[in-house]
Amino acid sequence: DTTVKQNPRYKLARVGKPVNLICSQTMNHDTMYWYQKKPNQAPKLLLFYYDKILNREADTFEKFQSSRPNNSFCSLYIGSAGLEYSAMYLCASSRARGQDTQYFGPGTRLLVL
Amino acid sequence: GEQVEQLPSSLIVQEGASVLINCSYTDSASVYFPWYKQEPGKRLQFIIDIRSNMERKQNQRLTLLFDKKTKHLSLHITATQPGDSAIYFCSASTGDTNTGKLTFGDGTVLTVKP
Numbered sequence: 674d675t676t677v678k679q680n681p682r683y684k685l686a687r688v689g690k691p692v693n694l695i696c697s698q699t700m701n702h703d704t705m706y707w708y709q710k711k712p713n714q715a716p717k718l719l720l721f722y723y724d725k726i727l728n729r730e731a732d733t734f735e736k737f738q739s740s741r742p743n744n745s746f747c748s749l750y751i752g753s754a755g756l757e758y759s760a761m762y763l764c765a766s767s768r769a770r771g772q773d774t775q776y777f778g779p780g781t782r783l784l785v786l
Numbered sequence: 787g788e789q790v791e792q793l794p795s796s797l798i799v800q801e802g803a804s805v806l807i808n809c810s811y812t813d814s815a816s817v818y819f820p821w822y823k824q825e826p827g828k829r830l831q832f833i834i835d836i837r838s839n840m841e842r843k844q845n846q847r848l849t850l851l852f853d854k855k856t857k858h859l860s861l862h863i864t865a866t867q868p869g870d871s872a873i874y875f876c877s878a879s880t881g882d883t884n885t886g887k888l889t890f891g892d893g894t895v896l897t898v899k900p
Contacts, residue, residue, distance in 0.1 A: 677829075715790070715875070715890035716830070763830065772818040772837065772879065775888065777830040 677778035679764050684783045686758075692751040694781045696764030704770050705747040707739065708763040710780070716763055722747055723770050754785045788813040792876050792891035800899055803866055807894045809859040809876035816878040819852065819859055820888070823872040830875070834861070866898045 680695045696705060704723045708716040720729040722741045729737065736758075738750040751758055761782050765775040789812045799805055811819075820835035836843045836850045836859070843850045849862040863870060873893040880887065 713892065715892045716888075718887055718889075721887075765830075774820065774832045774835070776832070777822075779829045 677764055677766055677776050679778040679781050682779065682781060684781055686754045686783060686785050688755060688785060689753050692754050692783060694749040694762055696747045696778055697745050698766040699745060700766060701744060702766035702768050704767045705741065706765040706775060707749045710761045710763055756785050759783060759785045788816060788878055788889040790876055790878050790889050790891040792894050794894060796895040798897045798899065799866055801867060804862065804864045805866060805896060807861040807874055809891055811857050811878045813880065815880045818879040820877055821861055822875045825872040868898050868900050871896060871898050
């Protein structure tokens with residue numbers, strides 16, 4: 674089973690409120706990624722976990738938090754949502770790091786009003 | 787950092803035609819180039835990849851060409867079918883085991899008309 678699952682699939686949030694998105698995989702992959710994708714734009718890497726080590730991109734360092742309580746689950750947390758956070762959030766996982774296929778989830782569409 | 791550009795941004799072809807999607811990158815340290823496609827309403831799906839020590843890779847109707855000198859890739863799809871209609875994304879990775887970071891292009895929207 675190469676399925677990556679994401680919950681919820683759709684999320685409506687108010688400006689200034691927190692948002693928590695969940696991703697899970699049962700492939701025992703070491704690495705899990707979170708991307709942000711806006712219409713007609715490339716998926717943009719926000720952060721990733723290799724095992725228990727979190728790596729955040731420099732330009733999104735303060736905007737997103739994440740946790741990985743076990744190998745299968747990974748969350749993406751926004752402390753105070755702004756209008757600019759409206760996007761599709763994609764979770765992916767891979768067996769290792771570097772040159773390894775990433776398997777993507779269906780995404781969570783977040784709309785901030 | 788790495789930048790990836792894809793051209794064209796969209797194309798429409800008749801079923802049976804061949805298409806070419808071009809991709810260029812800027813970081814000479816990039817060594818791994820996976821391509822993904824996203825069909826309408828579906829998740830991103832890996833379709834083919836190439837490493838910088840190769841010039842060509844084929845997977846059924848897909849052929850991926852790589853030119854390290856010009857930092858250019860091209861994806862050739864032959865005998866297109868309506869089911870090939872999707873957004874195709876080129877990506878590049880430095881292959882650094884400390885990052886595994888993929889930088890994506892903005893995508894090419896392919897529409898295959900029956």
